[in-house]
Amino acid sequence: MKSTMNGQEEPTPKVTEDKISKVTEDNTPRVTEEKTQKVTEDSILPQVYKRRWIILFLFSFVSLTNNFQWLHLNIIGDVLLNYYNASLPEDKFQQETALDWLSMVYMLAYIPLIFPSTWLLDKKGLRVVIICGSFLNAVGAWIKVACVNPDRFALLMFGQSVCSVAQIFILGIPARLAAIWFGPNQVSTATSLGVFGNQIGAAVGFLLPPLLVKYSHDIDLVSSQLYTLFYIGAGVTTVLFLLVLVIFKKEPPQPPSRAQWLAVRNAASQHYGKSLLRLLKNRGFLLLVLTYGINTGSYYAIATLLNPVVLHYYPGHQKEAGEIGLTVVIAGIVGAILAGVWLDKTKTFKFFMTGYLPVGFEIAAEITYPESEGTSSGLLNASAQLFGIIFTISMRAMMNEVSIFGANITLSSFLLLGTILTAFIGANYRRQTAERERISKIDFLDINIIKTKNDKYSA
Numbered sequence: 001m002k003s004t005m006n007g008q009e010e011p012t013p014k015v016t017e018d019k020i021s022k023v024t025e026d027n028t029p030r031v032t033e034e035k036t037q038k039v040t041e042d043s044i045l046p047q048v049y050k051r052r053w054i055i056l057f058l059f060s061f062v063s064l065t066n067n068f069q070w071l072h073l074n075i076i077g078d079v080l081l082n083y084y085n086a087s088l089p090e091d092k093f094q095q096e097t098a099l100d101w102l103s104m105v106y107m108l109a110y111i112p113l114i115f116p117s118t119w120l121l122d123k124k125g126l127r128v129v130i131i132c133g134s135f136l137n138a139v140g141a142w143i144k145v146a147c148v149n150p151d152r153f154a155l156l157m158f159g160q161s162v163c164s165v166a167q168i169f170i171l172g173i174p175a176r177l178a179a180i181w182f183g184p185n186q187v188s189t190a191t192s193l194g195v196f197g198n199q200i201g202a203a204v205g206f207l208l209p210p211l212l213v214k215y216s217h218d219i220d221l222v223s224s225q226l227y228t229l230f231y232i233g234a235g236v237t238t239v240l241f242l243l244v245l246v247i248f249k250k251e252p253p254q255p256p257s258r259a260q261w262l263a264v265r266n267a268a269s270q271h272y273g274k275s276l277l278r279l280l281k282n283r284g285f286l287l288l289v290l291t292y293g294i295n296t297g298s299y300y301a302i303a304t305l306l307n308p309v310v311l312h313y314y315p316g317h318q319k320e321a322g323e324i325g326l327t328v329v330i331a332g333i334v335g336a337i338l339a340g341v342w343l344d345k346t347k348t349f350k351f352f353m354t355g356y357l358p359v360g361f362e363i364a365a366e367i368t369y370p371e372s373e374g375t376s377s378g379l380l381n382a383s384a385q386l387f388g389i390i391f392t393i394s395m396r397a398m399m400n401e402v403s404i405f406g407a408n409i410t411l412s413s414f415l416l417l418g419t420i421l422t423a424f425i426g427a428n429y430r431r432q433t434a435e436r437e438r439i440s441k442i443d444f445l446d447i448n449i450i451k452t453k454n455d456k457y458s459a
Contacts, residue, residue, distance in 0.1 A: 056181065060194060065236055069233060078318065083150055110382060113168045126176065135241055144230045172378045174194025175364070178191045206322045206323075206325030291425070292360045301391035306324065310324060
């Protein structure tokens with residue numbers, strides 16, 4: 001017997017390591033695999049634990065700090081262009097492009113590295129991946145502390161690159177964490193809360209840097225302000241890394257549902273390349289990848305270029321640019337929370353598809369079941385990063401060669417296209433169907449057992 005979070009005893013699973021070893025020694029691997037699978041599944045007693053909320057909120061804070069580090073530089077882009085002028089190219093457009101890459105490096109790093117990180121998530125589990133992400137997040141933050149000098153822009157870019165690698169181990173986690181720790185009626189809310197931390201990080205990244213770092217030609221003053229900003233980030237990320245080491249668990253003693261347990265086990269045992277190929281043959285998922293990339297990539301471009309766009313029309317209003325970004329994120333946060341609660345109650349995913357960040361992960365997990373949530377969410381994020389790079393580079397070029405108004409109209413047109421394409425995503429909710437079938441099977445077995453007992457007593 002094991003103790004649960006509330007002090008109650010939980011039944012020990014029927015299958016022990018000795019039994020599995022004994023069966024494995026048989027020279028019939030196929031039969032052994034089937035027997036082990038059957039016995040293990042039959043021994044599952046679905047249960048949720050209070051610890052799940054601690055795990056979720058700890059992850060949310062890690063995600064918050066990583067997303068904060070994505071945006072906290074570009075929202076004070078005018079300050080950085082002046083401060084690091086000595087270590088930037090002489091051409092104005094090249095200077096602006098170098099600044100944009102402080103944001104786009106997050107997008108660029110994700111695209112090739114998502115595949116090995118997803119493989120690591122499937123094979124090693126949540127704990128190993130979160131430890132990697134929180135560690136790199138803290139390392140990148142401390143490197144930024146060392147780059148406070150006008151001739152160290154390259155070091156600043158290196159520190160940001162380390163943080164960008166950290167986000168690869170973080171962005172695809174919400175759907176997997178929800179599936180492993182939360183029951184069927186809470187997975188959408190849990191996914192939304194996981195994304196919620198990421199969005200809060202963006203909000204803080206928009207709001208805090210303009211308050212701490214003011215535009216000034218006094219290099220010493222700006223250096224002092226940058227030290228304050230970077231030390232805050234380094235301190236918080238270090239504390240979170242230590243908490244992850246102590247608190248974060250790979251999985252609960254018992255899964256929250258049989259369908260979710262099967263999905264996670266299948267992800268750990270299946271061939272990653274074959275799983276990826278099956279996803280690429282799923283038309284509904286491919287359409288979701290396209291629409292998610294367009295909509296979320298547009299947000300990435302807007303977040304990256306918000307500072308120059310606002311300052312073009314309102315010079316000297318750096319603080320207000322951050323507040324505009326904060327408003328955008330808060331609207332998304334409210335939508336994410338409402339979407340998560342609504343989905344858990346109604347399961348009508350397309351109703352809230354405008355809340356793409358959390359709902360995109362959940363509908364991907366539904367229409368691709370029993371494929372790994374980490375793989376499906378990873379492909380969604382890769383699409384968003386790719387479109388984010390394309391939109392950011394294109395908007396910056398249009399802002400310089402055409403007009404900011406023309407760049408905004410172009411981006412708005414793509415958002416409209418993404419919205420229209422969303423309507424064509426099929427509502428094939430495989431995970432819900434699997435859970436209902438298993439519940440029906442259990443109910444049928446219970447009825448048969450009761451009937452057998454009644455017949456026995458009647459005889």
